[in-house]
Structure formats: structure tokens, C-alpha cells
Amino acid sequence: MRAVVRHEYGTADVLVVDEVPVPRPGRGEVLVRVDAAGLDRGAWHLMAGDPPAVRLALGLRRPRDPGVGSELAGVVVAIGPGDRSGLRIGDVVLGAGLATFAEYAIAKTTALCRRPSDLDAVAAAALPVxxxxxxxxxxxxxxxxxxxxxxxxxxxxxxxxxxxxxxxxxxxxxxxxxxxxxxxxxxxxxxxxxxxxxxxxxxxxxxxxxxxxxxxxxxxxxxxxxxxxxxxxxxxxxxxxxxxxxxxxxxxxxxxxxxxxxxxxxxFVSTVTTRALAPVVEAVADGRVRPVVDRVVGLGDVASGVSALEAGSLVGKVVVVPDAPTETA
Ligand SMILES: NC(=O)c1ccc[n+]([C@@H]2O[C@H](COP(=O)([O-])OP(=O)(O)OC[C@H]3O[C@@H](n4cnc5c(N)ncnc54)[C@H](OP(=O)(O)O)[C@@H]3O)[C@@H](O)[C@H]2O)c1
Structure with a gap:
């Protein structure tokens, strides 16, 4: 599958699109086909290894996991062993995941909720974190x-x-x-x-x-x-x-x-859980809150989205759509 990766810590220019194996879900996890993935500042911190203390968890000299991205909206395509979450293959979900700027990503079942049919994937991906x-x-x-x-x-x-x-x-x-x-x-x-x-x-x-x-x-x-x-x-x-x-x-x-x-x-440090997502999805459904998307980019343009985040020029979120065409050369 195609995924945005970085093999060293840094800003937008360390990002490349690469072919990587489709990950396999472990216990308590599902594999999600990513329809859209939001870019949040926390994902930027993990990408950049900034502040330095995060490198204690991610890899001291370089990131152990090259993937980037923490939010997603998509469809469950595989379920890890011993699952008791009630999620089914084909369920349409949103929530937090690992290395979500990719065609497929792993998510914990406890960090997902079902996506209402009237909430499109791009809007949903701008919500989780x-x-x-x-x-x-x-x-x-x-x-x-x-x-x-x-x-x-x-x-x-x-x-x-x-x-x-x-x-x-x-x-x-x-x-x-x-x-x-x-x-x-x-x-x-x-x-x-x-x-x-x-x-x-x-x-x-x-x-x-x-x-x-x-x-x-x-x-x-x-x-x-x-x-x-x-x-x-x-x-x-x-x-x-x-x-x-x-x-x-x-x-x-x-x-x-x-x-x-x-x-x-x-x-506080926020946690994306099924329970925490519920009032957010409800607020969107009843019109109190609307998802705020500044721009949609393909995998090949994630670096330009990250640059816009770094420049502070965005209103709301960048959302990555894996099959959107790449615009920059
Ligand atoms: N505690 C948690 O659990 C948690 C969870 C998520 C995010 N965060 C943190 O929350 C922060 C914001 O995240 P985000 O995703 O909203 O980032 P973001 O999209 O980059 O937004 C940050 C905003 O800060 C404003 N800003 C920049 N410099 C500023 C300054 N000197 N004084 C006042 N405002 C300034 C910018 O707007 P203007 O240039 O228009 O002022 C920008 O819109 C990050 O530090 C992130 O790591 C914490």
C-alpha cells in the first residue's frame, strides 16, 4: 500500500510517499481502509520528534515507526484476534489510529465510533483529536x-x-x-x-x-x-x-x-475514545458544531499541508484523502 513515511525526525521536507506492507491488526485492534485522515498538531510533534522527550517513546535517534498521522475516517476491513468490541467488517468509522496517512491503518477498537451516514469521510476525519x-x-x-x-x-x-x-x-x-x-x-x-x-x-x-x-x-x-x-x-x-x-x-x-x-x-492530555467521540458526533449531527476543513490533499501533497500548518496559515484542518490526485510536482 502507499503511505506517507519519514525515516528521520524533521519538518515537512522529511516526508515521502512509499510502498509499505499493509499492517495486521493485533488484539483489540482493527484494520481500517482510510478514506480520509486529519492532520493535527500532535501528529506534527510526533513527526518532528519535538519536544525531545517524545523521542524516549518513539526512538532516540530516529523514529522506529516511520508512519505519520493520528486521525482517520474509513471502513473496517479486518479485525484482530479475540475481538469483543462488536465492530464488524464493513463498519464505517471515525476515530484515532496509527500512521493514518496511508491507504490502510491500524486503530484500537476503543478509539473508534461508528460514523453516521450523513457525515462524509472528509468532515469526519477533521474531528477526532x-x-x-x-x-x-x-x-x-x-x-x-x-x-x-x-x-x-x-x-x-x-x-x-x-x-x-x-x-x-x-x-x-x-x-x-x-x-x-x-x-x-x-x-x-x-x-x-x-x-x-x-x-x-x-x-x-x-x-x-x-x-x-x-x-x-x-x-x-x-x-x-x-x-x-x-x-x-x-x-x-x-x-x-x-x-x-x-x-x-x-x-x-x-x-x-x-x-x-x-x-x-x-x-490535560486529551484521549480519543468511543465515549469521548460520542458528544462530538452528536454536536455535529444536531448542528451545534460543524467540521472545519481548510483544505483536502492527496498523499503526495501531505508535505504541503504540513508546511501550511507550520506557517500558521490554516483555518481548521488539513484532511488527507489517499486517493486524491497529487497537485504539486
Ligand atoms: N492537551 C492536549 O491533549 C492537546 C490535544 C491536541 C492538541 N494539543 C496542542 O494544542 C495546540 C494547538 O493544536 P492545534 O491542532 O489547534 O494547532 P494549530 O492548528 O496549528 O493551531 C494553533 C493556533 O495557534 C495560534 N498561534 C500561533 N502562534 C501563536 C501565538 N504566539 N499566540 C497565540 N496564538 C498563536 C495560531 O493561530 P493565529 O496565528 O491565527 O493566532 C494557530 O491557529 C498544540 O500545541 C497541540 O500540540 C494539545
Whole structure:
């Protein structure tokens, strides 16, 4: 089968399309024919081996598994031994998988849910990691309620585009922080107000009941000034930074300092499970949330999609469709 692989850590230019064997599902796993696969920033971190601490798990000098991609929508074509999940060959699913930028990919049965017939594969593939993360941040952790003032930093990105929608659907008054060229898009997703992060000083971003930092680059002290007393700060992203933990060291610092702060400060690592996918699929079905796809690329154009992610030019997600034609030479 064809798959996007990388044999060393790096940015978009380490990616190539190669012929590789179709993987075999183990216990608790299924093989999925990939109809579409979303690109999320977490997959980029694994591709790049950044922060360095992830290399302890993935391979110190080079990645042991060359595959890339974590989200998928497709059809179950083989089931691992001893399966008790109830999934059947031919089931149409979405969820998280391994090395999903390929014609076939392995997924744990516990990380999949059935895809409703009116949700197409491209839209479904734009949901799993990003929308589940946004739902967990807004609903489970911040517990956003009607009328609250919610600031979403990184509002136009993969997670942010859903965080804005979930917060607005909870009845919050959402202020979206993004580059100015994305303001029309974030208003369209439900933001009542917008802030141009490149031109407006963070001291003028206002005070909010809930601050959800997805951009992941702001110092904790700066974020703290944006949170109302007894409010909540949810740290989703962790970018930049030095040392083995890179930008995630800020989240660890916030967790340690949380008991001494006048607001709740929470970090979390999202998990895509059948149960976590359910409210996301339900929100899409009843129209509270819509999948946000910036562009669709074929396997041969994954590098250009990754470059766009690195450049910060996307609104929502890149979705990879294995049989889409390659456009770049
Ligand atoms: N905790 C978890 O379980 C979890 C799960 C998924 C993702 N994440 C993390 O969440 C972060 C975002 O993921 P994503 O998929 O949404 O990435 P993304 O699609 O690249 O979006 C990131 C957004 O951050 C904004 N941004 C860039 N520089 C910024 C800055 N200096 N200040 C404020 N905003 C800035 C960008 O928008 P503008 O340029 O328009 O501002 C961009 O839209 C990543 O760090 C990712 O690893 C964490």
C-alpha cells in the first residue's frame, strides 16, 4: 500500500510517499481502509520528534515507526484476534489510529465510533483529536456555562475552531484571539468579538471567566492577568520552549502552581475514545458544531499541508484523502 513515511525526525521536507506492507491488526485492534485522515498538531510533534522527550517513546535517534498521522475516517476491513468490541467488517468509522496517512491503518477498537451516514469521510476525519480535545477543554474541564465570558487563544486552529463552537453553543460570549486575516472565519464559527494577537497588547485582551489557551506560547503570568477571580485557565497547547519538555513545561509549571493561584489552572492530555467521540458526533449531527476543513490533499501533497500548518496559515484542518490526485510536482 502507499503511505506517507519519514525515516528521520524533521519538518515537512522529511516526508515521502512509499510502498509499505499493509499492517495486521493485533488484539483489540482493527484494520481500517482510510478514506480520509486529519492532520493535527500532535501528529506534527510526533513527526518532528519535538519536544525531545517524545523521542524516549518513539526512538532516540530516529523514529522506529516511520508512519505519520493520528486521525482517520474509513471502513473496517479486518479485525484482530479475540475481538469483543462488536465492530464488524464493513463498519464505517471515525476515530484515532496509527500512521493514518496511508491507504490502510491500524486503530484500537476503543478509539473508534461508528460514523453516521450523513457525515462524509472528509468532515469526519477533521474531528477526532481536535474536536475531542476542544470538547474536553470547554465542557469537561472549564465547564463553560451560559453567559460566561470565554477567551479562546489560537481560535482559528485545529482545536480552536471547535473550542469557539463548543463555547458558543454553551451560551458563552466568546472572544477569539487570532491573526487578523482569520477574524471573519472565527466570527462565522460563533465568536462575538475578535482580537488581533499581532497588533493588540495582551494587557488589552480583557478579563474573562474562562481562558482557553490553545496557541500555547503565552507566559503563565500573562495569561493569569486575563482570568477573573475564581475563573478558569485551561492550558491546551504547549509550543516553543526549550529543554526536553519544550512548550509543555509551561503546563507542568501551571499544574504545580495551581493551588496557589486565585483561579483554577488546569492542563490535560486529551484521549480519543468511543465515549469521548460520542458528544462530538452528536454536536455535529444536531448542528451545534460543524467540521472545519481548510483544505483536502492527496498523499503526495501531505508535505504541503504540513508546511501550511507550520506557517500558521490554516483555518481548521488539513484532511488527507489517499486517493486524491497529487497537485504539486
Ligand atoms: N492537551 C492536549 O491533549 C492537546 C490535544 C491536541 C492538541 N494539543 C496542542 O494544542 C495546540 C494547538 O493544536 P492545534 O491542532 O489547534 O494547532 P494549530 O492548528 O496549528 O493551531 C494553533 C493556533 O495557534 C495560534 N498561534 C500561533 N502562534 C501563536 C501565538 N504566539 N499566540 C497565540 N496564538 C498563536 C495560531 O493561530 P493565529 O496565528 O491565527 O493566532 C494557530 O491557529 C498544540 O500545541 C497541540 O500540540 C494539545
Amino acid at each position: 481536535s474536536a475531542v480535545t476542544a470538547h474536553q477543554a470547554v465542557v469537561d474541564i472549564a465547564r463553560v456555562t451560559d453567559g460566561q465570558r470565554v477567551l479562546v487563544i489560537g481560535a482559528a486552529g485545529g482545536v480552536g475552531a471547535y473550542a469557539v463552537q463548543f463555547a458558543a453553543s454553551c451560551g458563552a460570549v466568546v472572544t477569539a484571539v487570532s491573526r487578523r486575516d482569520k477574524h471573519a472565519a472565527v466570527r462565522d464559527l460563533g465568536a462575538s468579538a475578535v482580537v488581533d494577537r499581532e497588533r493588540v497588547d495582551p494587557r488589552d485582551w480583557g478579563v474573562h471567566d474562562v481562558v482557553i489557551d490553545i496557541g500555547g506560547r503565552r507566559p503563565l503570568a500573562q495569561l493569569g492577568r486575563l482570568v477573573a477571580r475564581a475563573g478558569a485557565l485551561v492550558l491546551v497547547g504547549g509550543e516553543g520552549g526549550r529543554g526536553p519538555l519544550g512548550g509543555t513545561s509551561r503546563q507542568v509549571g501551571a499544574a504545580l502552581r495551581s493551588p496557589f493561584l486565585p483561579f483554577r489552572a488546569r492542563m
